[in-house]
Amino acid sequence: xxxxxxxxxxxxxWKDDTIxxxxxxxxxxxxxLYHILETPYKNNLVACYLNHNTREQCKQEERFLxxxxxxxWFKVEIADCNFTKIQxxxxxxxxxxxxxxxxxxxxxxxCNIYNTNKVILAHHLDDKxxxxxxxxxxxxxxxxxxxxxxSSGGILRPLLDLEKKDIYQYLQENNLTYFEDESNSENxxxxxxxxxxxxxxxxxxxxxxxxNISNLLSYFEEIKEHLDTEVNKFLLEEKYFxxxxxxxxxxxxxxxxxxxxxxxTNFKSTIWLSEWNIAxxxxxxxxxxxxxxxxxxxxxxxxxxxxIMF
Numbered sequence: 179x180x181x182x183x184x185x186x187x188x189x190x191x192w193k194d195d196t197i198x199x200x201x202x203x204x205x206x207x208x209x210x211l212y213h214i215l216e217t218p219y220k221n222n223l224v225a226c227y228l229n230h231n232t233r234e235q236c237k238q239e240e241r242f243l244x245x246x247x248x249x250x251w252f253k254v255e256i257a258d259c260n261f262t263k264i265q266x267x268x269x270x271x272x273x274x275x276x277x278x279x280x281x282x283x284x285x286x287x288x289c290n291i292y293n294t295n296k297v298i299l300a301h302h303l304d305d306k307x308x309x310x311x312x313x314x315x316x317x318x319x320x321x322x323x324x325x326x327x328x329s330s331g332g333i334l335r336p337l338l339d340l341e342k343k344d345i346y347q348y349l350q351e352n353n354l355t356y357f358e359d360e361s362n363s364e365n366x367x368x369x370x371x372x373x374x375x376x377x378x379x380x381x382x383x384x385x386x387x388x389x390n391i392s393n394l395l396s397y398f399e400e401i402k403e404h405l406d407t408e409v410n411k412f413l414l415e416e417k418y419f420x421x422x423x424x425x426x427x428x429x430x431x432x433x434x435x436x437x438x439x440x441x442x443t444n445f446k447s448t449i450w451l452s453e454w455n456i457a458x459x460x461x462x463x464x465x466x467x468x469x470x471x472x473x474x475x476x477x478x479x480x481x482x483x484x485x486i487m488f
Contacts, residue, residue, distance in 0.1 A: 184219075198226060203357045215250055
């Protein structure tokens with residue numbers, strides 16, 4: 179398998195720009211790291227590792243990345259947290275949700291330090307399909323179904339056309355070191371069950387299912403791009419919108435506006451936004467009472483006459 183990361187980097191960065199990547203030390207992120215280290219951008223590279231301290235292997239991964247840093251002369255930013263303690267502070271949030279939030283907060287902090295607004299993630303095609311199935315089963319709409327694109331806000335994903343097996347094949351053929359999350363083999367979490375039990379069975383139904391699903395998601399992206407254009411026209415102001423203009427929108431557009439506001443205020447995710455939440459929010463907006471507020475996760479809406487501030 180041949181993969182060239184250079185055209186992607188040249189598309190999104192100038193030659194002196196800092197390249198911030200998320201690095202878990204697992205196969206996908208190490209594949210990405212090794213490839214960037216083979217380009218002229220290697221001296222601009224900053225690898226981010228967040229140690230959740232939830233596995234014994236975390237310290238070993240951290241030491242490995244520091245050792246590689248000294249050998250290959252790129253920068254590493256490591257954050258250390260007591261995730262068990264953090265979970266106790268947010269009992270209503272799942273491990274996966276909270277871990278994702280903390281990772282993105284860490285990435286944002288590193289980007290601020292290095293004066294950049296982009297971070298590269300190592301999501302691949304299998305991740306994209308897994309998330310699509312996971313979100314579909316939970317009733318997520320277009321945003322959640324698409325879930326991963328090459329460029330979304332400050333998030334870049336250059337590996338979305340690569341299958342997981344190709345990544346492993348490259349690392350093994352080139353004798354490159356990477357780590358595995360031992361918890362991935364346990365089916366306690368829904369995602370792991372989908373990954374280990376459900377999705378492999380798709381091969382028996384249609385051997386080209388990954389490419390077919392990828393094409394379907396590309397079609398969804400085109401639809402979403404059109405909707406986003408219309409929603410952003412409506413949300414010209416970043417922190418409020420007009421009630422009187424909102425009620426003139428079609429039912430679909432009203433829902434998309436709520437999803438966009440939720441997305442902006444919840445770490446660029448709509449995973450936890452239900453259809454019931456959307457209906458209740460629209461009802462709140464149409465409510466005659468003023469000087470009221472509504473909260474869903476991190477989305478906080480304040481009604482002040484003809485304005486909904488968020």
